[in-house]
Amino acid sequence: MARIEAFEAAQAEGAIPSRVPSEATVATRRGPSGVARFMRSSPLGTVALVFLLLVILLALLADVITYWDPLLTNYGSTREAPSAEHILGTDHLGRDVWSRIVTGARISLFVAFVAVLAGDGVGLVWGVVSGYFGGRVDMVSQRILDALLSFPGLILAMLLLVGLGAGLPTVIIAIAVTRIPLSTRVIRSVALTTRSLAYVEAARTVGASPLRILARHVAPQCIAPFLVIVSANIGVAITTEAGLSFLGIGIPPPTPTWGNMLGGVLAESFRPPWWLVVFPGLALTSTVLAANLFGDALRDFLDPRLRGRLTDL
């Protein structure tokens, strides 16, 4: 170890001409960067990514691009069709639909991203530990995951919300838990394969500690699958949150989310105003579509072998 450091120090000083490439130059390749290669490999995925970024941008700029306060009720102008004043109309309490959709994007996206990162993060750690160490930890984990997987996603989330009560943090936790089993399973199988690779065995033989092996050898193999799982789960998380809010079990009104805007229509279904049904749903569908397309493109780019294994609902 000391010799390498001395060598590099000498190189840095210029004493030894660096004809042998140091680590830095070997790692960076010439040619198009990863992002550029991704864009070339899947134009559709790139368009989807751009759309997603656009939606995120709109959500962040909500205060700037909307005129009306999303929570401001106005009993004088309820159920107005789209007009010059309210470009997407008003709902049954006179609130402007456009500002509610844009503000709703914030909540829907925030919940989805945080829940997916949390759930898949737990899945990553649990999968690595379960897959690498095996034994009884693995067996017990599998049984717990089986029990979690025995519930349809929405119902599991509902069950957890019963226990945890309504509200933003609990909805995030509930959705995160529904994302854990599948991500754990996929990462676990990656860890299992990595465990039996030759250079990992070599590292074990040389006496490297489990922590070092996990950090230096197993973890890098899991990065690509992790990214794919996260991108595949975003769409599902958005739909789950929307479903929960639609049923009145998720984010409670008056805070707008695309789901509870659709849920609000149920209360007056004798003559539902079409603009209250079409626009939130369009927002939902297009965002989930973009997320799915991007996820598929990312998966095809990073690891096509995962193609069959990520179907989940």
Next chain:
Amino acid sequence: MRTYLLQRALLGFVTLIGVTILIFLAMRVLPGDPLAMMTAESGMTYTLSDEELQSARAALGLDRPYYQQYLAWMADVARGDLGKSFWREEPINELIKRRGPITFQIAVLAVVLSWLIGLPVGVLSAVRRNTIPDYVSRVLVIFFVAVPPFWMALLIVLFGVLMFNWRPSLTVVQFWEDPSTNMQMVVGPAIVLGVGIAALTARMTRSATLEILHDDFVRTARAKGLREQAVVRRHVLRNALLPVVTVSGLALGGLLGGSVAVERAFGVPGLGTALVMAFSQRDWMVIQNLVLLYGIVFTIVNLAIDVVYALLDPRVAFR
């Protein structure tokens, strides 16, 4: 083969126990007093006085230690007694008998529809790869996977109301009582859910068929001189069905979960709407036992799928 089936059955049973423990943990052990929402301070529409609260607590057995509550619940379930709804004094068994058939009809119809649409579309897409029919079906598949089913349901209701002044019935009507009204109730949710699952099935079938079309035995069949149609029909189809069986298990999860939201969107009086109503009324017994029912059905059907898969592909049993 028999040991494999016994293994799976045992596993299924253990999973069921796990399911009950999970439900119990969520309902009783997680922070949050079950009856907290029903006190006067919470501002809910349904509230109880202090004495009623005490007797409710005792009636639900909430003052006993956890393991006793769990064992009592399990004993009840084993006897077939699923308790009574808290607010309406109706035995939950009756609720299930009344509303269950509707949900069941919807589920079966949706699955049948998904096979009728998904399988041919998937096979066609694979056999005529990268032609116009393939592109069209792929676009449709991607679209229908992304559309939230309850939104599709709302759109259909909207369309029905605005164009034809039609709304599905709001009270339970069984098939044998009045087939026409019953079918009106069932058809909408079945189509919405069925199309969603058909998209997944089509996707799975397409990729499975694509893989198989390059397999050796297909090459042999073609070399023998069989027409392409015969090759597809006799050899490819059978093998392509296997992954579809696997997907059906996952699709079922989406079906059961999605049916809750779709039933609510159509206003159909099935088990899903009952669950949602129980939720908003904090009707603990109903929530607990209905979720248990969903869990049991899901586990049993997955077990059945494992068995079917093993029967179709004996290699599975000897791994």
